[in-house]
Amino acid sequence: MILRHKVRPPGLPRGAITRSRLDDQLEQLLEQHEVVALVAAAGSGKTAQTSLFAASCGRPVAWLTLDARDRGSRRLLTYLAETLSGVAPQARAIGARLDSEDSVEEIAATLAEAIPDQQLLLVLDDGEHLAGADEALEALGVFLDYLPSSVRTIVMSRQDLGGPLTRMTLHGRLARIGDDDLALRENEARALLAAHGHEIDDPAQLAELMAATGGWIAAVAFDLAPGMAHADAEESLAHYLSREVLARLPEEEQEFLMRTSIAAAVGARMATALGGERGYQLWHAVTARHLPASKVDRTLVYHPRFREFLRAELDARLPGEVPGLTEAYARMLDELGAHEEAVDAYLEVGLTDLAAAAAEQAIGAVYGRADWAVLERWLERLGLEQIARRPALQGASIRALYGSRKIPECLDLIRRLHVEGRLSEVAKEDPGSVAFVGYTMQWYPREALELIRHYEGDYRAETVRFELEAASGRDPVSPPPGVEWTDSERMFTWGLLVQGRLHQMLQLLPAALEWPPRSTLRTPHPLMALVWRGELDRVRRLFDEVPEAVRRGSHRDLWYFYESWLLWGEGDLERALWAAEAAVDISRKTRFGWEPCFEVAVGYMQLGLQRHDDARVTLADALSRSAASGNRCYVEWAQAFQGLAFLSIDRTEDAARVLRSAVTGMSRARRLLMLPFAAAYLAEAEARLGNMTAADEAAQAALGSSADLGTTFVLQRALQDVPGVLARQLDTAADTTPWRRLLGHDRGTEPRGAGTRRRSDSAVVPVDVQTFGSNGDILIDGAPCGVRRTKLLELAAYVTLHPEGVDRQRLQDRIFPETDPRRGGNYFRQVVHKLRRATGFSLARTADGLVRWPDEVRVDSTDLRFQRLLGEAGRLPDDERLDKLEDLLALAIGPYLVDSDLEWAEQRRHELEIRVVEAAVDAAGLGLRIGRPERARAAATLAIARDPYCEEAYRVRMQVEAQLNSPHAVLGEFQRLVAALGEIGVEPAPTTRRLLAELRAT
Structure with a gap:
């Protein structure tokens, strides 16, 4: 249930005034930045100021007031979708069809991209509720990243939220307005008090009030007298509210306000539930009064500080009523359909039976946004007894464990429920949970199929059954009918993929006008179909246009797996191997169990790089693990490339054995995706063994499976691994026409032959970025390039600091932090081009889209x-x-990137200066200790030159002069220290004075 008051601007408090100073500041900041954060204490006027500004700024306004339950990222996105539905009609539809497999980042990016590129002001109030909610903040960060450039956002909060908002600040995308900005000036305070009926003409009296309140608008608005300045601000406000607001009301209205403070919003029904028989009349009475509250849709919403005050009064004056009021509040929420809120209220007072019943009503909405954290919290607090009595909650446990990627725990639960005979009740109550059984048990296909066939699920169970049988069965299986697969699309399209149904998969790609996807691309599988068809330019373009948040979502291992095959198609085997290994590593971390499948790609890429021993180990592991789990498909894939590995070391008998098994299994089950590879390799093995008839049959199987796939691209690539197969067919086949067509296929692409690499095979070139001092430069193999532009040095230095690569957008933001993204992109391309012209090297891009130096250079920097x-x-x-310390100090001939004013450069400059001074002091002390006074003096002098207030360095120089029998020089050094420290209002430490006395005495 959507609480309507959250998605509408609140009413203005009585006596709110327009502050043109802040209006102008907001207008100016919103012209220059995407987001403005108003971060200030409660009662500072954030909401009132933003409400007044929004009403006059000339932009359409979308307003969302956050509360504590929005700390769940899925709920936050649900309310954002509702808030934006007025300007983006499809936003509500996106929120309604959120599927359980989509990651939070994917949903956030999709929702942001659904907003038209037009003027809009989005306001998020009460942002402090997100403090510490890392997942919600990350979702908000992704959402803000993908908003159209014309949209501006205001975030209001009582505390810093950190996370992505901090990053946006560092990138120059977010500006802040704080307590000092919002604090009242004297003229504003005078106007505010006048609006409340208080005229102050005496400047001294006004100044005294400002001194007492610090310009805090709540304190001034509540007319705090200067005499109360000694009290704590919170206590002063509470005292005022008690004396001037609550005490002036009839007793029954006071108690009504306290009782109804249990609720976030008080409508007529809630007033009756919490206020008793006269609740409705009392509600009418208090809504007519001027209270710190807003009226939204015939609902009274207390201002937060006023509500906190009322709750404190309730706890103090009517403590025995709190449990009953909380229960009544929960029951009313239940009646109003706000079941999620009711669950939390019931749990607060320990009514687990009612909480469990409300949870059964609420879990459908939670499933819709895949808010597994909420489910896990509820289930933990409800306890095992409540869950065991309710099959729906047992189904929720299965979904939550799988959704939270707790696969072993989910397996244990499924098996226990099955053994105890309770899984049938779960399936009957929640048919959708049967699909989650299949999701969880993909790597136990026999067991999973037994359970899916035993328990009746919904349509999703059919898609899971299809995928499991396609990947593990001996015989062909047809896909289930239908076109809408929602949260089981990944399973469905994977089944299509292993069967090689490329044409059917391509039908699931969004149309050209819908790309990049504005609705979440649930699966990367259709892009694999494009790779297999050889449409590499198209798939690269589409792949790169998919938002990073989608590619790095909950199934980033699959994206790496497919990018490895794309890079293979492009001929970049080293990066293809890196991407495949990344897929394996991520699968291990997420415990999804897909490593054997992904290891097949690793093994094949290792073969292409002539790493035969590594490949055999990798493929043997993939084969044995897939065989143990019963996944015949991945056994066959591993056998196909294991056969190639055996051929490469002349173990032809072994090659023929595994390849016959692979071709037989693939052909029988119609798993066509890898059949052209396996059949082509088998043709070569049979020919080497002298079985020419069998060799010809295998070659024809390779050709026929390519025809079934609708592409010869894969066969053409397989024939590059075993070129003798094509040569023999051209010599002996009765009809050589189809084989001759292969000769012209993919003309112009770089052949992937064994060991082909994109990078140069020439010697690695040393590159040295000179970052210290005023004569920064880049040396190529020892020769200076004459680089003098600060931007080129900043770019080279930052990339050098990140040898593993840095995200392109982050790099652009770091180099051009004050420039809007579009212009910044142009400037970034220009500086990259100039770097290439200066050095002769282009920056490279890694498999996951990171920018770094190319492989053919070995880069270092002085820092x-x-x-x-x-x-x-x-x-x-x-x-x-x-000696070593003196060597390294000789490198630091000046400050780091001395002409750069970028924040990251200034921070590193500061850190390095500290290290330089520490190293110089260390060298000075060491020289003094081992009897090298002149070297000690030189190091101490360097430390003082970099830090004129380095007292420790002065002490070393004093000791050096004492060793050299210069008592007057000792005093001179001390006097220079006194003069230096005097500039910053500091005196020498007692330790230094004692040292002076000791040295003068000796």
């Missing part, structure tokens, strides 16, 4: 070298350590 030497110095004997 990184400084850090390495500093780490090495600590492990050396004193003499060698002093």
Whole structure:
């Protein structure tokens, strides 16, 4: 149930005033930034100011008031969808069809992209409820990232939210208005008090009031007298509210306000439920009064501070009523259809029976947005006894464990319910849970199929059955009829994929006008069909246009798996191997169990890179694990490439054995995707064994399966691995026409032959980025490039700091933080081009879209070298350590990127300066200790040059002068220290004064 008052602007408090100063500030900041955050204490006027500004800014306004339950990311997105439905009609539809397999990031990106590119002001109030809710904040961050450039957002909060909002601040996309900005100026305070019926003409009296309140608008609005300035602000406000608001009301109205403070919003029915027989009359009475509350749709919403005050009064004056009021509140929420809110209220007073019943009503909505964290919290608090009595909640447990990626725990629960005979009750109560049984048990297909066939599920169970039988069965299986698969589309399209139904998969790609997808692309499987058809340019374009949030969502392992095959098609085997290994690694972490499947790609890429021993180990592991789990499909895939591995080391008998098994299994079950590979390799094995008839049959099987797939691209690539097959067919086949057609296929693409690499095979070129001092430059193989532009050095230095790669948008934001994304993109391309012209090298892009230096260069920088030497110095004997420290200090000839004013550069400059001074002080002390006073003096002098207030360095110089029998120089050093510290209002430490006395005494 959507609470309507949350998605509408609140009413203005009595006596609210227009503050043109803040209106102008907001207008200016919103012109320059995507988001403005009003972060200030309660009662500072955030909501009133934003309401007045929104009403006059000339933009359509979408308003969402957050509450504590919005800490769940799915619920937050649900309310965002409802809030935006007025300007983006499809937003509500997106919220209504959220499927359980979509990640929060995917949903957030989809929702943001659904908003038309037009003027809009989005306001999020009471943002403090999201503080510490990491998942909700990350979802909000992704949503803000994908908003059209014309949309502006105001976020109001009582505390810093951190996370993505902090990152947006660092990137120059978010501006802040804080307590100081919102604090009343004297003229504003005078106007506010006048609006409340208080005229202050005496400037001294007004100044005294401002000093007492600090300009806090709530304190001024509630007319805090200067004499109360000694009391705590919260206590002062409570005292005022008690004396001037509550005490002036009839007793029964006071108690009504306290009792109804249990509720977030008080309508007529809620007033009756909480206020008793006269609740309705009392509700009418208080709504007619001027209270700290807003009226929204005939509902009274107390201002937060007023509600907190009333709750405190309720706890103090009527403590015995709180449990009963909370129960009444929960029951009314239940009656109004707000079952989620009712669950929490029931649990608050320990009414687990009622909470469980409300949860059964609420779980459908929770399923719709896949809010597994909410389910897990409810289930934990309800306890095992309540769950065991309710099959619907047992089904919820299965869904929540799977959705939270707790696969082993989910397996244990499913098996226990089955053994105890309770799974049938779960399936009857919640047919959709049967599909989740299949999702969870994909790597136990025999057991999963037995359960799915035993228990009747909904249409999703049919798609899961199809996928399991397609991947593990001996015989062909047809896909179920239908076109709308919602949260089981991934399973359905995977079944199509292993069968090689490429044409049917391509029908699931969004139309051209719908790309990049504005509705979530639930699965990357159709893009694999494009790879298999050889449409590499198209699939690369489509792949790169898919939002990062979608590709890095809940199934990022699959995206890496498919990108590895795309990179293979493009001829980039090293990056293809990296992507495949990333897929395996992520699968291990998420415990989905897909490693054997992904290891097939790893093994094939290793073969292409001539890593035969590694490939055989990888493929043997994939084969054995898939065989143990009963997934025949992945056994066959592993056998296909294991056969190629055996051929590469002349183990032809072994190759023929595994390839015959693979071709037989694939052909019988009509698993065509990898059949062209297996059949082509088998043709080569049989020919080497002299079985020419069998070789010809295998070759024809390869050709026929390609025809069934509707593409010869894969067969053409397989024949590059075993070119003798094509040569023999051209020599001996009765009809060579189809084989000759293969000769012209994919003309112009780089052949993937064994060991082909995109990067140069020439020697690696050393590149050194000079980052210290005013003469920064880039050296290529020792020769300076003459780079003098600060932006080029900033770019080179930042990429060098991230050898594994950095996200392109993040890199752009770091180099051009004050520029809007579009212009920043143009500037970024220009500086990258200039870097290439200066160095002769283009920045490379990794498999997951990160930017880094290319493989053909070995990059270093003076600051990184400084850090390495500093780490090495600590492990050396004193003499060698002093030498090392002097070497590294010689590198730091000046500040880091001295002309850069970028925030990250300034921060690193500060950190490095601290390290330089520490190293110099260390060298000075070491030189003094081992009897090298001149070297100690030089190091101490360097430390003072970099930090004129380094007292420790002065102490070393004093000791050096004492060793050199210069007592006047000792005093001179001390006097220079006194003068330096005097500039910042500090005196030498007692330790230094004692040292002076000791040195003068000796």
